[in-house]
Amino acid sequence: MAQKKAAHSEGFEREALVHLDTLYNVALRLTGNAADAEDLVQETVLKAYRAWDMYERGTNCRAWLVTILRNTFINQFRKQSKKPASVQFDSVEDVSIFESVQDRDPAGSFFRHIVDEEVTRAIQELPEDFRVAVVLSDVEGLSYGEIAEILGVPVGTVKSRLFRGRRRLQRRLYEYALEMGYIG
Amino acid sequence: MMTGWWLRRKRNRIKEAEAGRLDCAGIMERLYEYIDEELDDPRLVSAIRDHLEKCKVCFPQYEFEKAFLRFLAQRGANGAPPRLRRRIFQRLLEEESQS
Ligand SMILES: [Zn+2]
Numbered sequence: 631m632a633q634k635k636a637a638h639s640e641g642f643e644r645e646a647l648v649h650l651d652t653l654y655n656v657a658l659r660l661t662g663n664a665a666d667a668e669d670l671v672q673e674t675v676l677k678a679y680r681a682w683d684m685y686e687r688g689t690n691c692r693a694w695l696v697t698i699l700r701n702t703f704i705n706q707f708r709k710q711s712k713k714p715a716s717v718q719f720d721s722v723e724d725v726s727i728f729e730s731v732q733d734r735d736p737a738g739s740f741f742r743h744i745v746d747e748e749v750t751r752a753i754q755e756l757p758e759d760f761r762v763a764v765v766l767s768d769v770e771g772l773s774y775g776e777i778a779e780i781l782g783v784p785v786g787t788v789k790s791r792l793f794r795g796r797r798r799l800q801r802r803l804y805e806y807a808l809e810m811g812y813i814g
Numbered sequence: 815m816m817t818g819w820w821l822r823r824k825r826n827r828i829k830e831a832e833a834g835r836l837d838c839a840g841i842m843e844r845l846y847e848y849i850d851e852e853l854d855d856p857r858l859v860s861a862i863r864d865h866l867e868k869c870k871v872c873f874p875q876y877e878f879e880k881a882f883l884r885f886l887a888q889r890g891a892n893g894a895p896p897r898l899r900r901r902i903f904q905r906l907l908e909e910e911s912q913s
């Protein structure tokens with residue numbers, strides 16, 4: 631009995647706990663603050679631990695964990711009485727900033743001057759749907775298919791959220807870089 | 815079943831047509847999928863690669879988008895704080911000793 635229990639937690643540590651950084655990063659982007667993010671990760675890990683026997687070995691453990699995290703966030707942490715307003719269509723935001731910078735900084739070296747806090751803030755300002763897609767794809771390196779599975783949406787939806795989320799993020803960072811004089 | 819098969823065939827035809835005549839606007843539309851290696855049609859992939867190699871308009875934007883995504887991968891991550899790690903291990907030990 632004790633042996634079985636030890637094997638249980640060993641497997642969990644080896645397969646699930648290696649994804650703690652991913653969980654924390656996604657939690658931080660969802661909640662917007664470190665204290666809530668830590669609570670959300672702890673809650674997620676405990677749920678996953680208790681459900682570990684249900685986890686199908688050999689399937690995508692990281693996607694499984696992020697799905698639990700996201701559902702926990704929706705059920706327990708999103709305290710607002712209603713879902714955030716659905717994203718307004720604003721096509722200006724979706725235009726690439728490349729045209730504006732191609733003469734002065736085509737390689738985008740201004741990105742390097744932007745401080746971490748500003749990167750965090752810009753990501754945080756994205757609408758939630760876009761933010762989650764961008765973080766899972768561009769920071770955590772998940773595939774479109776994995777993200778679609780986690781969010782329960784078609785791959786086409788992931789593509790368009792990524793497209794628009796990236797463009798908006800670029801624009802926000804570009805505007806900041808202009809203000810700071812990083813673009814000549 | 816029939817519908818699925820028919821849709822797939824239709825989609826494939828669209829893909830073929832697309833690969834045949836890709837203009838700059840078409841490239842820009844698929845650029846992220848190309849960079850993310852999410853295009854499943856190898857003909858489309860090579861058509862985009864060929865276009866990018868030759869096109870003075872698209873190539874610099876391709877490089878710019880890649881630089882942006884590299885930047886995000888490097889700067890967007892936040893590792894779990896050691897405090898949280900300790901807290902979770904502690905909590906799991908408690909959980910184990912129960913049950
Ligand atoms: Zn072109």
